[in-house]
Amino acid sequence: MIRDLKRVRNIGISAHIDSGKTTLTERILFYTDKIHQINEVRGKDGVGAVMDSMELERERGITIASAATHCEWNNHDVNIIDTPGHVDFTVEVERSLRVLDGVVLILCSVSGVQSQSITVDQQMRRYEVPCIAFVNKCDRSGANPVKVSTQLKEKLGHNSVMMQLPIGLEDKHEGIIDLVTMKAYYFEGDNGENMVEKEIPQDLLEDAQNAREEMLDEASLFSEELTDALLEEIEITTEMIMAAVRTGTISRQMTPVFLGSAYKNKAVQPLLNAVLNYLPSPLDIENVAIDMDNNEETVALESVFDKPSVALAFKLEDGQYGQLTYIRVYQGCINKGDTLINSRDGKKLKAGRLIRMHSSQMEEVDAIPAGHIGAMFGVDCASGDTFVSPQINYSMISMHIMEPVISLSIVPKDNKAQINMSKALNRFTKEDPTFKTYVDHETGDTIIQGMGELHLEVYVERMKREYQAEVETGKPRVAYRETITRKAPFSYTHKKQTGGSGQFGRVIGFIEPCEEEFEFVNKVTGGKIPTQFISSCEKGFLACMAKGPNLEFPVTGIKVTLQDGGYHAVDSSEMAFQSAARGGFLEGYAKAKPVIMEPIMKVVIETPNEFQGSCMGLINQRRGIIQGSQEEGVMSVVESQVPLSEMFGFSTVLRSGTQGKAQFTMEFSSYKQVPMSVAEEISKKKADEKAAKNK
Amino acid sequence: MLKKDLILKSPVEKALGLENITKGQFGAVLSRAGVGKTSFLVQIALTQLLADQKILHVSLDDHMDKINLRYDEAYTNLVDYIGYVDPQKAVRLWDDISPNKVGISYTESTFNTDKIRDYLKSFKKADLALPAIMVVDGLNFDEDLSSTLEELKALNEEFSIFIWLSMKSHREEALSKDGFPVQLEAHKDLFEKAVFLQPVEDKIEALILKDGDKTDQKYKLDPATMMLVE
Numbered sequence: 065m066i067r068d069l070k071r072v073r074n075i076g077i078s079a080h081i082d083s084g085k086t087t088l089t090e091r092i093l094f095y096t097d098k099i100h101q102i103n104e105v106r107g108k109d110g111v112g113a114v115m116d117s118m119e120l121e122r123e124r125g126i127t128i129a130s131a132a133t134h135c136e137w138n139n140h141d142v143n144i145i146d147t148p149g150h151v152d153f154t155v156e157v158e159r160s161l162r163v164l165d166g167v168v169l170i171l172c173s174v175s176g177v178q179s180q181s182i183t184v185d186q187q188m189r190r191y192e193v194p195c196i197a198f199v200n201k202c203d204r205s206g207a208n209p210v211k212v213s214t215q216l217k218e219k220l221g222h223n224s225v226m227m228q229l230p231i232g233l234e235d236k237h238e239g240i241i242d243l244v245t246m247k248a249y250y251f252e253g254d255n256g257e258n259m260v261e262k263e264i265p266q267d268l269l270e271d272a273q274n275a276r277e278e279m280l281d282e283a284s285l286f287s288e289e290l291t292d293a294l295l296e297e298i299e300i301t302t303e304m305i306m307a308a309v310r311t312g313t314i315s316r317q318m319t320p321v322f323l324g325s326a327y328k329n330k331a332v333q334p335l336l337n338a339v340l341n342y343l344p345s346p347l348d349i350e351n352v353a354i355d356m357d358n359n360e361e362t363v364a365l366e367s368v369f370d371k372p373s374v375a376l377a378f379k380l381e382d383g384q385y386g387q388l389t390y391i392r393v394y395q396g397c398i399n400k401g402d403t404l405i406n407s408r409d410g411k412k413l414k415a416g417r418l419i420r421m422h423s424s425q426m427e428e429v430d431a432i433p434a435g436h437i438g439a440m441f442g443v444d445c446a447s448g449d450t451f452v453s454p455q456i457n458y459s460m461i462s463m464h465i466m467e468p469v470i471s472l473s474i475v476p477k478d479n480k481a482q483i484n485m486s487k488a489l490n491r492f493t494k495e496d497p498t499f500k501t502y503v504d505h506e507t508g509d510t511i512i513q514g515m516g517e518l519h520l521e522v523y524v525e526r527m528k529r530e531y532q533a534e535v536e537t538g539k540p541r542v543a544y545r546e547t548i549t550r551k552a553p554f555s556y557t558h559k560k561q562t563g564g565s566g567q568f569g570r571v572i573g574f575i576e577p578c579e580e581e582f583e584f585v586n587k588v589t590g591g592k593i594p595t596q597f598i599s600s601c602e603k604g605f606l607a608c609m610a611k612g613p614n615l616e617f618p619v620t621g622i623k624v625t626l627q628d629g630g631y632h633a634v635d636s637s638e639m640a641f642q643s644a645a646r647g648g649f650l651e652g653y654a655k656a657k658p659v660i661m662e663p664i665m666k667v668v669i670e671t672p673n674e675f676q677g678s679c680m681g682l683i684n685q686r687r688g689i690i691q692g693s694q695e696e697g698v699m700s701v702v703e704s705q706v707p708l709s710e711m712f713g714f715s716t717v718l719r720s721g722t723q724g725k726a727q728f729t730m731e732f733s734s735y736k737q738v739p740m741s742v743a744e745e746i747s748k749k750k751a752d753e754k755a756a757k758n759k
Numbered sequence: 760m761l762k763k764d765l766i767l768k769s770p771v772e773k774a775l776g777l778e779n780i781t782k783g784q785f786g787a788v789l790s791r792a793g794v795g796k797t798s799f800l801v802q803i804a805l806t807q808l809l810a811d812q813k814i815l816h817v818s819l820d821d822h823m824d825k826i827n828l829r830y831d832e833a834y835t836n837l838v839d840y841i842g843y844v845d846p847q848k849a850v851r852l853w854d855d856i857s858p859n860k861v862g863i864s865y866t867e868s869t870f871n872t873d874k875i876r877d878y879l880k881s882f883k884k885a886d887l888a889l890p891a892i893m894v895v896d897g898l899n900f901d902e903d904l905s906s907t908l909e910e911l912k913a914l915n916e917e918f919s920i921f922i923w924l925s926m927k928s929h930r931e932e933a934l935s936k937d938g939f940p941v942q943l944e945a946h947k948d949l950f951e952k953a954v955f956l957q958p959v960e961d962k963i964e965a966l967i968l969k970d971g972d973k974t975d976q977k978y979k980l981d982p983a984t985m986m987l988v989e
Contacts, residue, residue, distance in 0.1 A: 677873070677876065677877025680861075689858040691823075691827065692864070693863040694822060
């Protein structure tokens with residue numbers, strides 16, 4: 065591994081589904097000599113792209129798990145993580161962004177900024193990751209990279225700047241004009257591997273000069289030297305421009321835009337050059353950790369090899385040789401045999417075999433230094449854990465993890481499937497914190513939870529293929545919640561005094577709605593409730609939040625204020641006050657106008673224009689609220705908010721209503737109160753289930 | 760009640776009367792470019808939202824996001840105009856009523872009443888209340904729009920949805936003997952209501968060209984907020 069970190073790039077490739085990420089990565093690996101032939105993602109030769117190592121990925125033509133790989137270009141080490149574009153796999157993207165230094169955002173030259181591009185952009189903002197944009201598929205009919213650059217500005221608020229112009233578009237797409245060098249580049253050879261520099265065609269020279277002026281205007285904001293050169297009309301060097309654009313990009317105030325066609329082998333090499341020129345090295349990014357021994361003070365981590373090591377585990381995989389833990393080292397160097405501490409649980413571990421990944425193939429290495437990404441074998445940990453050298457006690461901020469919104473019951477077909485299913489679930493839940501599983505104690509059903517129908521479908525399919533565990537799935541269940549809508553008092557006495565030691569506790573206060581999930585405020589004075597029992601009261605209140613009194617859905621958004629109470633010198637205890645608190649909560653809850661909340665999803669449909677009206681109609685029929693519809697060329701985008709409970713089977717309905725031409729994305733938006741009629745239906749269903757169970 | 764207060768203070772209520780906004784077939788808001796046709800149409804639609812009605816806003820000029828922004832601004836202007844309002848109450852009210860607004864953006868070449876028909880049909884199919892009005896902003900009345908107006912008329916008849924349109928007039932054109940811009944003159948029999956916005960000194964004057972007993976009445980509006988100037 066290259067030790068000069070200025071020559072290292074850790075990048076992700078992110079985009080909406082079918083923008084061409086995996087194809088682009090395949091081309092990158094080819095041109096950097098890692099693989100010897102190009103396999104199309106949905107190719108006729110039956111071999112999928114190298115990056116899509118899971119069989120399911122290759123079959124569906126989508127990328128599911130993020131695969132990490134590295135390559136070398138112009139004496140630089142480039143570590144690439146190819147990430148899924150579908151919203152159901154957002155946790156993979158979040159994980160990758162946490163550990164990468166820069167991102168290539170791929171956009172389709174026809175569809176432009178799409179719904180998942182917006183989600184990915186939000187994630188990039190959260191982790192402050194600089195990015196460059198690549199407008200792909202310039203060979204497609206309707207390609208318009210300039211329009212896409214404008215969309216980047218308007219829809220995502222980027223300061224997007226064209227760094228290239230196309231030489232021809234659609235079936236006439238031949239090459240690109242580099243506005244920095246002011247040369248034209250063509251890509252010759254069977255796979256476009258020979259980049260040939262020529263003069264800019266005469267008919268495109270004026271456009272190129274105008275575009276270059278615009279680019280220089282933007283870039284000069286980040287360089288005094290460039291500004292002076294422009295004002296004084298002296299020679300502007302390539303290095304001057306690149307330095308300015310690099311500054312703008314790394315500070316996230318500028319997004320340079322490149323273009324080409326990965327599928328047609330056009331302009332991938334200039335993109336690689338742009339990754340080196342404009343995306344940050346590990347030295348350009350400040351990484352911080354929390355010092356657990358020093359009041360959780362923030363400490364800056366240094367990408368030097370002789371300091372104590374700090375690394376973050378961002379992906380786990382359970383393979384045939386044991387657990388593989390992907391790590392990013394932020395400080396120090398993890399050598400084979402080193403002793404490390406997991407700062408989450410304080411456990412010691414030894415760094416066994418260390419490897420560098422290339423899609424599904426491994427290369428053993430002796431060390432993973434700061435600034436690099438690699439993997440360790442045989443380490444028992446969870447995704448998000450921090451590993452440190454024994455002499456320090458740092459923890460990195462963990463990743464943002466979303467709660468699942470949909471669950472499904474699964475029943476193994478036979479005994480063998482049961483055993484294999486357990487193994488599968490054990491592995492999947494360790495790898496993916498947004499995928500959860502539990503056994504419903506009342507029904508005995510195994511329940512799996514996730515971020516969408518596709519998310520769960522993929523795991524059910526993987527159970528079958530990788531673990532030979534065939535399961536039957538029940539109807540998906542929505543994760544309802546309960547909450548209250550008004551303030552209500554409680555005054556409850558828990559008393560059991562019938563001779564011998566008894567129980568006594570009184571609680572007086574009120575509950576009210578709040579923005580947080582749960583808040584407890586103690587306003588008891590004068591020792592009315594002894595201090596040692598206050599935490600028991602809080603425990604009792606909290607216990608009631610797990611299952612709502614009415615319909616047993618988790619409760620959220622409640623603030624409990626304890627104002628007064630009473631105790632008995634002998635009979636009061638922690639248990640008594642917990643019971644009193646539970647009683648008080650139930651009493652207040654009943655008066656607080658409780659309601660049921662359901663998850664509302666943001667649903668974005670992209671459809672050919674002729675189906676716009678009927679797509680809006682489909683949303684209407686599902687208690688959806690259309691926020692608007694926008695025509696973009698031959699396609700319309702319909703944005704809406706729809707209850708999750710109405711979305712099951714939507715993909716089939718949409719497909720049949722639009723001749724298979726429309727697609728949609730769905731992600732969690734918020735929880736909202738259900739309408740009265742729906743609340744009654746839910747209550748009735750719960751009552752029926754209870755009655756059936758009691759029979 | 761906040762909703763009622765907002766409606767009463769709306770310039771549209773004063774100029775047209777709430778109950779009149781949805782009676783008949785077509786209404787027009789005319790002016791030169793940039794005077795405030797869209798803003799006034801948005802205020803018209805806003806009164807319907809405040810009356811718990813659904814509205815459909817079709818734009819041939821604005822992106823869907825911009826349409827939504829205009830509504831946010833119009834609501835804020837109206838709330839500020841009535842004086843002190845509890846901000847949380849105002850936000851809650853907007854959260855309640857804004858989902859009843861749907862914005863659709865087309866270009867001139869892709870605008871097509873069949874798509875709107877499909878959409879409106881789905882309301883009937885789902886047994887949902889139809890929008891009370893449809894705003895169509897950006898049709899070019901310098902061209903022959905007879906067939907488009909016929910199609911819109913058919914929509915009005917089929918779904919009982921009143922249609923408000925914007926009409927761009929031009930400074931240099933003379934008005935008809937009735938004082939109508941030529942764009943309205945060509946179709947005046949179709950329109951029950953028409954409001955002509957003109958800059959007068961530093962205000963905007965809303966002249967009621969057609970509206971039963973309110974015809975020829977004039978109202979002064981603040982150009983920044985479209986609120987009535989007392």
